Amino acid sequence: xxxxxIFIILCLAIIITAVLSLYFKDLVACxxxxxxxxxxxxxxxxxxxxxxxxxxxxxxxxxxxxxxxIIAIILTRRHEE
Amino acid sequence: xxxxxxxxLVLILGFLFVAVLRLHPVGQPLGHPGVMKDRGSAVxxxxxxxxxxxxxxxxxxxxxxSNNIVASVVFDYRGFDTLGEAxxxxxxxxxxxxxxYTILKQKKIKKDHFFKIxxxxxxxxxxxxxxxxxxxxxxxxxxxxxxxHGHLSPGGGFQGGAVMASGTALLLISSLxxxxxxxxxxxxxxxxxxxxxxxxxxxxxxxxxSFLHNFLAQGNPLxxxxxxxxxxxxxxxxxxxxxxxxxxxxxIEVFFGISVILVTMYHVAMDGDIKDAQES
Amino acid sequence: xxxxxxxxxxxxxxxxxxxxxxxKRNLIKIVIALNILESGVNLFFITLAFxxxxxxxxxxxxxxxxxLKMVLPTPQALILTNIVIxxxxxxxxxxxxxxxxxxxxxxxxxxxxxxxxxx
Numbered sequence: 001x002x003x004x005x006i007f008i009i010l011c012l013a014i015i016i017t018a019v020l021s022l023y024f025k026d027l028v029a030c031x032x033x034x035x036x037x038x039x040x041x042x043x044x045x046x047x048x049x050x051x052x053x054x055x056x057x058x059x060x061x062x063x064x065x066x067x068x069x070i071i072a073i074i075l076t077r078r079h080e081e
Numbered sequence: 082x083x084x085x086x087x088x089x090l091v092l093i094l095g096f097l098f099v100a101v102l103r104l105h106p107v108g109q110p111l112g113h114p115g116v117m118k119d120r121g122s123a124v125x126x127x128x129x130x131x132x133x134x135x136x137x138x139x140x141x142x143x144x145x146x147s148n149n150i151v152a153s154v155v156f157d158y159r160g161f162d163t164l165g166e167a168x169x170x171x172x173x174x175x176x177x178x179x180x181x182y183t184i185l186k187q188k189k190i191k192k193d194h195f196f197k198i199x200x201x202x203x204x205x206x207x208x209x210x211x212x213x214x215x216x217x218x219x220x221x222x223x224x225x226x227x228x229x230h231g232h233l234s235p236g237g238g239f240q241g242g243a244v245m246a247s248g249t250a251l252l253l254i255s256s257l258x259x260x261x262x263x264x265x266x267x268x269x270x271x272x273x274x275x276x277x278x279x280x281x282x283x284x285x286x287x288x289x290x291s292f293l294h295n296f297l298a299q300g301n302p303l304x305x306x307x308x309x310x311x312x313x314x315x316x317x318x319x320x321x322x323x324x325x326x327x328x329x330x331x332x333i334e335v336f337f338g339i340s341v342i343l344v345t346m347y348h349v350a351m352d353g354d355i356k357d358a359q360e361s
Numbered sequence: 362x363x364x365x366x367x368x369x370x371x372x373x374x375x376x377x378x379x380x381x382x383x384x385k386r387n388l389i390k391i392v393i394a395l396n397i398l399e400s401g402v403n404l405f406f407i408t409l410a411f412x413x414x415x416x417x418x419x420x421x422x423x424x425x426x427x428x429l430k431m432v433l434p435t436p437q438a439l440i441l442t443n444i445v446i447x448x449x450x451x452x453x454x455x456x457x458x459x460x461x462x463x464x465x466x467x468x469x470x471x472x473x474x475x476x477x478x479x480x
Binding site: 086089090093094097098101104106107108109110112117133134137138141142148149150151154155159162163166169170173174176177180181183184233234235237239243309311312313314315316335339342346349 | 364365367368369371372375376379380383384408409410411412413417418419420421422423424425426429430431433434435437438439441442444445446448449450452453455456457459460463
Binding site: 014015019022027031034038041044048051061065068071072 | 363366369370373374377386389392393394396397403404407408410411412415416441445448455459468
């Protein structure tokens with residue numbers, strides 16, 4: 001089962017992916033990092049006994065948000081100045 | 082300008098930290114510790130209750146008839162907030178269609194314009210060109226399962242609708258949409274409006290007591306009105322009154338609404354002068 | 362005390378979201394920062410609703426009534442709608458970013474037409 005060590009590792013993964021998604025210059029890398037943040041957040045929601053919210057976050061945060069972001073990046077620039 | 086931003090940022094961090102230290106410790110929210118004890122067989126029982134969530138946990142199953150208390154809060158106790166959310170989604174879909182239409186109108190789309198511009202790479206792998214035929218029905222069935230069992234297991238209208246919309250995202254990369262994109266968008270847009278209209282119509286059906294009143298919950302056991310005793314049970318599909326119907330309406334609206342967003346933006350991205358828009 | 366780390370995660374998510382909102386210039390980075398802010402707020406609500414040694418608020422195949430404790434269901438219902446609204450909001454912001462790019466050929470917020478910077 002989930003031990004405190006794994007739980008602290010998950011929370012650290014949330015913070016690290018949040019920092020990474022705001023650090024890269026290539027916007028596709030930022031968006032992929034945001035999708036990983038959403039995935040780790042889904043696991044934390046499941047640990048906090050919220051299965052409805054976990055399914056919604058997995059379907060919307062990890063799958064649909066990156067889709068709409070990549071369409072927007074196609075229509076604009078890929079690299080930040 | 083930079084000094085002011087840095088100072089306000091440090092202040093925000095300080096305030097957040099002080100606020101977090103004064104909250105209740107994680108895992109001990111307010112509530113009655115014996116909220117599940119000694120519940121009679123009445124429909125509404127107000128013993129052992131301190132807060133609103135105690136009332137929902139103690140009476141949600143008997144009043145609404147659904148095993149999933151979160152779904153009963155979303156669709157029955159707080160059904161009006163769900164209507165507001167569905168309105169926000171509908172508003173955003175219509176706004177995006179209107180904004181993108183200003184771009185599409187400048188292009189003077191001709192009928193044979195479609196076949197030239199969808200220049201998918203010719204060395205596309207078999208998995209991407211054939212895989213969606215196999216995967217799309219499975220995704221739709223899984224999303225429909227989540228929508229249909231919203232009152233028994235984790236799920237409901239929003240989750241099922243979002244899972245089905247990711248099926249649409251799968252079709253966009255597999256070039257199954259390209260030729261008939263205008264017709265597809267019109268069909269999706271019609272069904273999205275239909276979903277929201279069904280939700281509002283079901284709300285007006287019980288208008289004798291109030292708007293969005295769950296009039297099927299303690300009624301006929303043959304038509305979604307089975308009485309559920311308090312406590313764990315294996316789950317009966319024929320329960321929860323108006324909840325599965327509202328969940329279905331929201332599932333339809335979310336699926337087709339998000340599909341319209343994806344298809345519209347994809348249409349703008351694939352149709353036109355992206356050569357001078359892309360820099361690298 | 363490992364559960365207090367959840368509050369620290371929430372504070373850091375909100376802090377990074379606001380910091381990027383103040384200091385970065387690209388419009389798409391600003392949209393990503395708003396999404397991170399929204400994820401922080403969602404995690405905060407679900408953390409408020411957590412009870413130790415409790416289970417999900419679903420009665421189907423739940424443990425026996427003698428040892429049944431449930432987490433609070435109302436914040437989960439609020440966050441459910443918040444996630445969908447957050448997605449819709451960022452989709453609308455990205456549509457606006459696309460239109461801004463078509464008129465200005467840049468996504469830098471300091472170089473847009475009609476914006477004057479006073480230092």
